[in-house]
Amino acid sequence: MNSRIRVRLMIVVLIGLAKSVEGSQHNETKSSTLSDALDKAAALVDKDPSSHDLNLLNSFMTDKRHQLGNGKLQTKTQHTHVDETLEKMQAEIDELKSSLKTVLTMCQNVPQKRSVLAEPQVAFYAQSTHGRINVGEHQTIVFDQVVTNVGNAYNKFSGMFTAPVSGTYAIFWSTFNGHHTHLLSELVHNANVVGLAWSDAYDHDDGEMASNQAVLPMNAGDIAYVRSAPYNPPCVADGRSFTTFSGWLLYLA
Template sequence: MAINIISMVLLGVCFQHSLASDIKSPKDEIADIRKLLQDQNERILKLESENLALKSRLTHVEGDNADLREQVVGVAKKHELLQDEVVNLRRQLSEMEELPEQTNPQTSGVLLKDNASPSNTKNRRLLALDTDPPPAPVEPVAFYAYMSKPEPAPSNHHTLIFDVAKTNLGNGYNKYSGTFVAPSAGAYVFTWTINTNPHGAHFINLMVNNAVVGGTLTDTQAADDYDSDSNTAVVALNHGDSVNLRTTGSSDRAYIYVDIHAFTCFSGWRL
């Protein structure tokens, strides 16, 4: 009987020891929770870093996409101009083929009035054949456009779109893309005015075929006031060259301002 009691006591002691080994102390549980929180924080920081990297790549992709859209618009405009030139050349060729031959072989380069024969040219007036056609009148090329609504904090490499085209002689300016495509070669003058709200700044560049040829800085970051900056550039363009205004740097809260009394505008004309 005593042996059974001793055995039972020993079994109870072993059971308690096993149970105590399975139950963790509050200190150990707190340490485990802290370790879990640390692991989760590290994963969150890693995910935030990856998210920032993806946002940066997306910004670059958007800038590249904007440049490609500008190039597509320029190519489409060049294609339209080439088609117009082909139509004009075909029309001129057709008119030349329809001209009657009224040249007297004995007076090479001389046209006889009323198809006169050599026998009655005594009392006829000989008209000289004009081999060079008169120069065609030069069509004016000029545009003036402005923004009808503000641009809230545009990103870098953002093409400014002046959506109201008040003047567009020669149809070189596209109010949907903000790009001017030269309909003919020559010297052109471009001028622009950019208004910025208080505590904002923008670097604005004049671009010719994605090359910087002019620029301005609108800056009110240190002043509680509006800013208006203008610039002018004279550029020699080839037929089909594209010109636009583009942001190249910006600050926080940079806001391009538009007002009925302060136009943000873009204009140009051929000399």
């Protein structure tokens, strides 16, 4: 094969190689590679190449092959790094999904708490300020001095507490009697006696105090009150603020 033809063929290969290197390198390196290839091609195309020229061209092609190989290796390394990063990110996403699923499961298993502010507020406390009052059987004891009446469910004129909402209520009452008097009292829920207290100073000269409490499920509109129980001799309610009646809503039904 004619030397000039061989050179021209090598130039074609060289230009193709230079363009391949150009596609795998940074912009600045691309321009330099293509420029070098074209410069060397122009220098050889119009003259018969010497052995030095051929060696130089061969060396140049070998160098560019190495550059191409290094570019492919670098690209492969970059792809490997990207793949590793993506795998790591996917693992983190899977872990977050698992944690979120666990949290959602825990939230579903937690009982829903009612808002305290959304529930009606019910509480009362009243005292009897009267002195000794003879009371007959089943006579309602009126606690006339209201200290607390949140929700206005206690009536100081009738002595009755009316549940404004259905729920469970705590009810407490106390009675006091001076010497030689006594009082057997009953806590009544609607028409049912649900508790007793007996302050008994009937046969001695000092005072006596009694108290009791109850926890009652009550429907809205139910009543609770304290009254005297049947007993002989007649009972006496001794006030002086020792005799009290109170209650509050524990929780809704």
